[in-house]
Structures are given as structure tokens and as C-alpha cells.
Amino acid sequence: MTFDLKAPPAAYILGPVRAPACLVPSFAGTADAEGLVALDIAVEGARLARLAPAGALVEAGPRLGLSGGLVLPGLVDIHTHLDKGFIWKRAPNPDGSFDGAVNAVNADRAAHWTEEDISRRFDFGLRCAYAHGTVAIRTHLDSEGPRAAGAWRVFARMREAWRGRIDLQAVGLIAIDRVLDDSAFTPFLDLVRTHGGRLGAYTYLTPNLEAGLARLFDAAERFGLGLDLHVDERDREGRGLDLLARMTLERRFEGPILAGHCCALAVKGEDEIDRTLDLVAQAGIAVVSLPMCNLYLQDRQSGRTPRWRGVTLLQEMRARGIPVMVASDNTRDPFYAYGDLDLAEVYREAARIAHLDHPHGDGPALISRAPAAHMGVEAGTLAEGSPADLSLFPARSLNEWLARPLAGRTVLRAGRAIDTMPPDYAELDDLMERPRDL
Ligand SMILES: Nc1ccnc(=O)[nH]1
Known part of the structure; x- marks a missing residue:
């Protein structure tokens, strides 16, 4: 099943996705050569409900595969x-x-x-x-x-x-x-x-x-x-x-x-x-x-x-x-x-x-x-119960992530995709007129 992350169901699964093992405190398995682990992440409302090895969460709701892409927590x-x-x-x-x-x-x-x-x-x-x-x-x-x-x-x-x-x-x-x-x-x-x-x-x-x-x-x-x-x-x-x-x-x-x-x-x-x-x-x-x-x-x-x-x-x-x-x-x-x-x-x-x-x-x-x-803020790791604030990248490895300028990311806040277009520089134009004496 597929759905739109801008208007997601109340509960869904992301996976398989990849995440740096150093950001997944509960992970006990072996990471790949770059330190990534393959996961399923169950999102419920605004929080991460469960993290499990890729493919392990079968019953917990509709699934979005993301082609095994990289997931980072709130930065x-x-x-x-x-x-x-x-x-x-x-x-x-x-x-x-x-x-x-x-x-x-x-x-x-x-x-x-x-x-x-x-x-x-x-x-x-x-x-x-x-x-x-x-x-x-x-x-x-x-x-x-x-x-x-x-x-x-x-x-x-x-x-x-x-x-x-x-x-x-x-x-x-x-x-x-x-x-x-x-x-x-x-x-x-x-x-x-x-x-x-x-x-x-x-x-x-x-x-x-x-x-x-x-x-x-x-x-x-x-x-x-x-x-x-x-x-x-x-x-x-x-x-x-x-x-x-x-x-x-x-x-x-x-x-x-x-x-x-x-x-x-x-x-x-x-x-x-x-x-x-x-x-x-x-x-x-x-x-x-x-x-x-x-x-x-x-x-x-x-x-x-x-x-x-x-x-x-x-x-x-x-x-x-x-x-x-x-x-x-x-x-x-x-x-x-x-x-x-x-x-x-x-x-x-x-x-x-x-x-x-x-x-x-x-x-x-x-x-x-x-x-x-x-x-001292609740962010920066992927753990059960932590906020569903995630960055999803179309990159299956850190090499792919670091190789190409960072287009195409999806940012989830409280489990829902936000607009990732940064503001227009022109908004500040009226502040930028330099006074004559500078
Ligand atoms: N690198 C900096 C030193 C001091 N002030 C700044 O704004 N930045």
C-alpha cells in the first residue's frame, strides 16, 4: 500500500529504511560497513512506536518502503x-x-x-x-x-x-x-x-x-x-x-x-x-x-x-x-x-x-x-517513544548521501511531511537597502 506522508494514516510503517546504528540506542545487531542498520520504524501519531529489524513489523499498519533510504532523527x-x-x-x-x-x-x-x-x-x-x-x-x-x-x-x-x-x-x-x-x-x-x-x-x-x-x-x-x-x-x-x-x-x-x-x-x-x-x-x-x-x-x-x-x-x-x-x-x-x-x-x-x-x-x-x-533536548536519536521527527533521504548509503547535493529530502514533523522549501531571499529585500553613509 502506498500513501502520502503529507496526510499519513494514524499509524504506519517506514521500512525497510537505513539509519546510523549510533543513533539507534536499542539496536543490538551488526551494522554494515558504513555503520548503518536496516530497520522498520512504526509511527503512531506524533511518536515512534516501535523499531525492529527490517521486515519484522508485519501487522502494524500500512507500509512505505522508501527504497531502503537513509533516515536521520531530528537534528x-x-x-x-x-x-x-x-x-x-x-x-x-x-x-x-x-x-x-x-x-x-x-x-x-x-x-x-x-x-x-x-x-x-x-x-x-x-x-x-x-x-x-x-x-x-x-x-x-x-x-x-x-x-x-x-x-x-x-x-x-x-x-x-x-x-x-x-x-x-x-x-x-x-x-x-x-x-x-x-x-x-x-x-x-x-x-x-x-x-x-x-x-x-x-x-x-x-x-x-x-x-x-x-x-x-x-x-x-x-x-x-x-x-x-x-x-x-x-x-x-x-x-x-x-x-x-x-x-x-x-x-x-x-x-x-x-x-x-x-x-x-x-x-x-x-x-x-x-x-x-x-x-x-x-x-x-x-x-x-x-x-x-x-x-x-x-x-x-x-x-x-x-x-x-x-x-x-x-x-x-x-x-x-x-x-x-x-x-x-x-x-x-x-x-x-x-x-x-x-x-x-x-x-x-x-x-x-x-x-x-x-x-x-x-x-x-x-x-x-x-x-x-x-x-538536554529530546532529539537526535531514534528510539521507541521519541518524536516522529525524521529526515528521509533518497540515499541507500552514507556514500550516496554525501556524494550528491542534498535534493529530494522529506522532513517529517510529528509523523507528517512538512514543506521543505526554504524561504525566499526576496522576503528580506526591504531590509537590505544600505544607508548612504556605509
Ligand atoms: N565566528 C564568530 C565569532 C564571533 N562572532 C560571530 O558571530 N561569529
Whole structure:
């Protein structure tokens, strides 16, 4: 029997389908060479009712075969910047560098970031992510100065408006030097606490790094907040990850810490890498790499081909049991000119850049199980009773999935196919007229 997933029966079976074994906690059999298992999945209403070996569910309702295609659970994007997304047309990065990005964003923010402007771009980003099968997102919010309170109000409204479709979390973002200035840090901390956010900062080479981190730890301990930091992104000489791990251990800090970027680690010597990663593992710090954004930003110099590729040491981290993830980061803004909040694209790029294949192992967990666990959301695995939020791809293997641009996916939310067409860029055209003085 065949039926339309846009208007499915109350109970049905998908199968045989294939899924990464690392995302199927109940699976006990053997996976194929790519780590995939063949399954039948019974959907009842909005939930997965049963998972069984392919062909085993005979009585549980009409069946859709999907030609043994790949199924992934609801995907989780743990590091984004929804407040600054989709400003590229009016705020391009003049030279593609990190400093060029900071300056372009600051000018655009001062000129344009009303609540209305942030809201419309934020919602646009969420609709992109939703169309691509994402169910939970953590966003950083630039949180210094007079624009900060408005950005957090937009976030709070979006968190409510999108509840049940995308779970939203936020992190306050401020330059590490500014943490030491009461006039910046006090209102920053108030906003984070008022809105149930996490504490964050972007770190770089500065004599204030240790004092700035200490102040963030103090606040996190006092108010029971998690930390989510941009670490060693700009400077290849950066040693912030090592310092962060040491401070976590010295303070016996128990709260969750996510370290983003960690690009500098890729250009250290082997001894230093080993020492740092041992500390990171001991400190229980999780790491997210942002491969697309960092491929774009790092080592950019006019007329010269980049040598430093920005991606951190995911494989070495994984081997030590450090929780690792990959995420979107910026989208169509001065930090990254491209991107569409599509985690399948992020994984496809990450797999190529960081050699996450041969074997694929638990690679698909980087955009699903691992970030879901860190965020504490019910997503990222295929289990009986979990939400019937699935991405279905016309690919019978990871090789077929990664080989071809990701056309033709079906996204199920609560067991029903949604519209997978992302919003039209033209919707934002009226926001993109650049003022004369820029
Ligand atoms: N990679 C980034 C660093 C700081 N801010 C951003 O928006 N993005």
C-alpha cells in the first residue's frame, strides 16, 4: 500500500529504511560497513512506536518502503548566530577576514538592528532550519551595548512562537576584554539571567584572558549558569583552550562547558596537543567545530592561498571521549558569506574537511545525538517513544548521501511531511537597502 506522508494514516510503517546504528540506542545487531542498520520504524501519531529489524513489523499498519533510504532523527544545531544572519547584502565582509567581520557587524548593528530587523531575519533563519529538518537550536546573541536588550526580547518572543517546532536556547556573547568592564558586564549578566541563557564570550589573544575567564566562572558559579565560549578562533597563537581546561579543573567547576571553534589547536605541536586534550577530557569540556565558517575565515590574506584550515582536532578529541559536535555558526553575514542552517550540508562539508569517513563510525552523532545530549533536548536519536521527527533521504548509503547535493529530502514533523522549501531571499529585500553613509 502506498500513501502520502503529507496526510499519513494514524499509524504506519517506514521500512525497510537505513539509519546510523549510533543513533539507534536499542539496536543490538551488526551494522554494515558504513555503520548503518536496516530497520522498520512504526509511527503512531506524533511518536515512534516501535523499531525492529527490517521486515519484522508485519501487522502494524500500512507500509512505505522508501527504497531502503537513509533516515536521520531530528537534528540539533548547537552553535548559530540568528541575530546577525542574512545581512550579507547590506553588510558584506570587505576582505573575508575575522577582523573585517567584527567591524562590518558592529557598523551594521549600530545602523540597523532594531527589534523588527532582528525579528524578521531571526524568523527567516528559523524557517530555513525547520525546512531542513532541525528541531533544536542554540544561538549566540551579541550582548553588549544599547542593542542587547532588544535582541534578547526578540529571542524570548521567538522561543515562545517556535515552541514545539524548534527548541531554542541562547548564549550571551561579548568580547572577553569587555567582561572586565562593569558597565558592560553587569547589564550583560542581567540579560542572560533574566532570559535563562548561558554565559559566553569570544576569546582572542589579550592580557585580560585569564581575568576575563575568571569573572565568567565566578558569575557562572554564583548563578548556576552554563558556559559556552568562542575559544582560540582568531589567533593561531591562542592557548585559551588549555587555560579554560586548567581553570575548570582548579575550580572543580561542575556546570556544562561548550568550547566552540578551538581552531588554534590544529597548528600546535603534538606534545602540546596531547597535554591540552588530556586536560579538556579530564575537565569534561565538550567541543563544537564550525567547519564551514572557519574554512571561510581562517588564514585569509589577499592573494594568498590559505594553509590553516580552521577545523579543530575532532578525531583526536573523539578518541579521548571528549563530546564533539559540528554546527552551522554564521549564515550570510560578515563572518560567513554562505550557509542556510542546513545540518546535512554542515555534516557533508565536515566529513570532507575533517575526514570523518573511512570509517564513518558515529560521525552522524555530531549533528544529532551529541548536541541534543549537551543541550538536554529530546532529539537526535531514534528510539521507541521519541518524536516522529525524521529526515528521509533518497540515499541507500552514507556514500550516496554525501556524494550528491542534498535534493529530494522529506522532513517529517510529528509523523507528517512538512514543506521543505526554504524561504525566499526576496522576503528580506526591504531590509537590505544600505544607508548612504556605509
Ligand atoms: N565566528 C564568530 C565569532 C564571533 N562572532 C560571530 O558571530 N561569529
